[in-house]
Amino acid sequence: MAVNYKDLSDQELLYGAKMCQGCGAAVAVRLALKILGEKTCAAYPACCFAATTSVYPQSALFVNNAVTAFPALASTASGMAVAAEALGWDEDVTILAIGGDGGTVDIGIQALSGAAERNDNILYLCYDNEAYMNTGVQRSGSTPYGASTTTTPAGPCSIGEKNTFRKNLFDIITAHRVPYAATASVSYPRDLMEKIARAKDVRGCRVIHVSAPCPTGWGFDPAKTIEIGRMAVECGLWYLAEYENDQIKLNYVPKVLKPVGEYIRSQKRFKHLKDEEVARISEIRDEEWERLMKRYAE
Numbered sequence: 542m543a544v545n546y547k548d549l550s551d552q553e554l555l556y557g558a559k560m561c562q563g564c565g566a567a568v569a570v571r572l573a574l575k576i577l578g579e580k581t582c583a584a585y586p587a588c589c590f591a592a593t594t595s596v597y598p599q600s601a602l603f604v605n606n607a608v609t610a611f612p613a614l615a616s617t618a619s620g621m622a623v624a625a626e627a628l629g630w631d632e633d634v635t636i637l638a639i640g641g642d643g644g645t646v647d648i649g650i651q652a653l654s655g656a657a658e659r660n661d662n663i664l665y666l667c668y669d670n671e672a673y674m675n676t677g678v679q680r681s682g683s684t685p686y687g688a689s690t691t692t693t694p695a696g697p698c699s700i701g702e703k704n705t706f707r708k709n710l711f712d713i714i715t716a717h718r719v720p721y722a723a724t725a726s727v728s729y730p731r732d733l734m735e736k737i738a739r740a741k742d743v744r745g746c747r748v749i750h751v752s753a754p755c756p757t758g759w760g761f762d763p764a765k766t767i768e769i770g771r772m773a774v775e776c777g778l779w780y781l782a783e784y785e786n787d788q789i790k791l792n793y794v795p796k797v798l799k800p801v802g803e804y805i806r807s808q809k810r811f812k813h814l815k816d817e818e819v820a821r822i823s824e825i826r827d828e829e830w831e832r833l834m835k836r837y838a839e
């Protein structure tokens with residue numbers, strides 16, 4: 542499905558939500574729903590998205606939706622997909638699972654792995670704000686090295702003893718050989734919407750992992766969400782990629798990676814880091830990028 546940007550403006554399906562200003566998660570879901578449209582049934586577990594959109598009996602989503610248990614997002618969506626098929630709903634209906642990084646890479650990983658292995662007909666969108674934000678910024682398996690959280694406060698806990706390398710969800714999912722997977726960022730909205738559109742056309746288990754900056758948990762001015770997300774990609778701490786037909790491609794390769802320092806110094810969660818620790822993050826970035834280019838670059 543090609544994205545017709547002129548038609549998108551009147552397709553708001555997320556209204557009146559109570560996120561913090563500048564919430565990247567809200568942008569991710571809003572853009573996804575613009576592409577998927579009204580024929581969507583969404584599910585989400587305990588997370589910022591649920592807490593800010595759907596407190597019974599209210600919901601800010603103008604599509605059918607269900608709030609489910611933390612470990613059960615993918616299995617709930619799998620059940621919805623089977624029900625849609627049993628009811629004979631047309632193939633245009635998307636079963637959309639929306640989860641934070643904690644609910645995806647940690648607590649919901651078993652259900653997601655099962656859905657991926659069975660190739661259940663769901664579109665799973667993980668908005669990654671890099672911590673368990675809804676309960677007060679606890680470290681998740683997707684929290685980057687060096688970030689201060691309430692469970693890895695600034696100091697030894699944040700720089701290695703408890704906080705090591707983040708899990709790579711894209712690697713985990715592509716190892717399941719699902720029909721479609723991608724990484725994206727709210728700071729590259731066209732890339733994100735095109736990936737949602739591509740995923741909509743594919744049947745089976747599709748997973749999109751979206752970088753969604755969080756001004757509250759990361760400590761930056763809410764007006765800068767898009768700028769911060771862009772900086773992450775420009776300095777190589779996030780990347781835009783796609784997986785289909787057992788092939789991986791990088792959608793955007795910066796000509797020269799910007800120094801990580803500007804990105805790191807833009808956020809309070811990293812403000813305790815000394816220059817040598819920032820240099821270590823830069824080394825990690827280089828190792829990871831080299832690995833990425835070897836494996837993924839066309």
Ligand SMILES: Cc1ncc(C[n+]2csc(CCOP(=O)(O)OP(=O)(O)O)c2C)c(N)n1
Pocket residue numbers: 566587588589590611612640641642643644645670672673674675676681
């Ligand atoms: C089994 C279970 N454990 C813990 C909780 C408490 N809890 C609710 S939301 C949340 C944080 C969710 O983090 P994440 O999935 O990263 O989404 P975010 O809040 O960052 O949007 C936690 C720990 C819960 N509801 N259920």
Ligand code: SF4
Pocket residue numbers: 559560561562563564565566567589593670674675754755756757758
């Ligand atoms: S804490 Fe972060 S993810 Fe949660 S609603 Fe606020 S900005 Fe969004």
